[in-house]
Amino acid sequence: MRQFVLLAVSAVLIAAATGGQVYGSILNPSFETGTKSDWTVVKTVATAMSEVAGSYTSTFGSPVYTYLPTHGNWLFYADAGNAGLGLSSLTTLSQYFHVADNSSFTLDVFFWANLSADLATVTLNGSTLWSKSATTAVWETVASPVLSEGYYTLMITVSNEGLFPSVVGVDNVVLTEPPPVTTVPEPCTLAIWSLLGGVGVVGARRRRKAA
Ligand SMILES: [Ca+2]
Numbered sequence: 001m002r003q004f005v006l007l008a009v010s011a012v013l014i015a016a017a018t019g020g021q022v023y024g025s026i027l028n029p030s031f032e033t034g035t036k037s038d039w040t041v042v043k044t045v046a047t048a049m050s051e052v053a054g055s056y057t058s059t060f061g062s063p064v065y066t067y068l069p070t071h072g073n074w075l076f077y078a079d080a081g082n083a084g085l086g087l088s089s090l091t092t093l094s095q096y097f098h099v100a101d102n103s104s105f106t107l108d109v110f111f112w113a114n115l116s117a118d119l120a121t122v123t124l125n126g127s128t129l130w131s132k133s134a135t136t137a138v139w140e141t142v143a144s145p146v147l148s149e150g151y152y153t154l155m156i157t158v159s160n161e162g163l164f165p166s167v168v169g170v171d172n173v174v175l176t177e178p179p180p181v182t183t184v185p186e187p188c189t190l191a192i193w194s195l196l197g198g199v200g201v202v203g204a205r206r207r208r209k210a211a
């Protein structure tokens, strides 16, 4: 009970210090739950891959590419499946989150192109941060712009044209938020105001003596 009260008080204090919002809201950012929890996967082809795994190794052609997690033990990878000859398909991974003013984030992505020039993208509220239509031999790091306070949708997409689907990989989303702003006056500000107050008192005394 006592612990609960302490936790509740701490939560109130944190909420007060951050203006009522508790930030840091990109969940399962490195897939270290070993699952896709907190992310939304949408596929136009039900049999398309979307997995959290310890690695991804390309399955066709030469050279063979193997991608390991850039953080922890797990990564996410997906393809868009095969919608049929001449048809296109799409798989998306997304998360809706809230950030404080002046936040930013980075994430690591790879693209393995299976024969044809399919496409992978990273978008934020629909704006493209990264896109790739050829294999990345190694992971690439994508950085967001500096964000104002608000709600955002981070989306990673992979689309397939034709029979052979390509694969996108995601790991290590890192959100950087500024420390909460406090309204306690700084010691030097207090000192200056004390000094000014003191000068005012001395000045008033001198004026009284002169009168
Ligand atoms: Ca990871």
Ligand SMILES: [Ca+2]
Pocket: 114, 116, 117, 118, 160, 161, 162, 163, 164, 165, 166
């Ligand atoms: Ca293709």
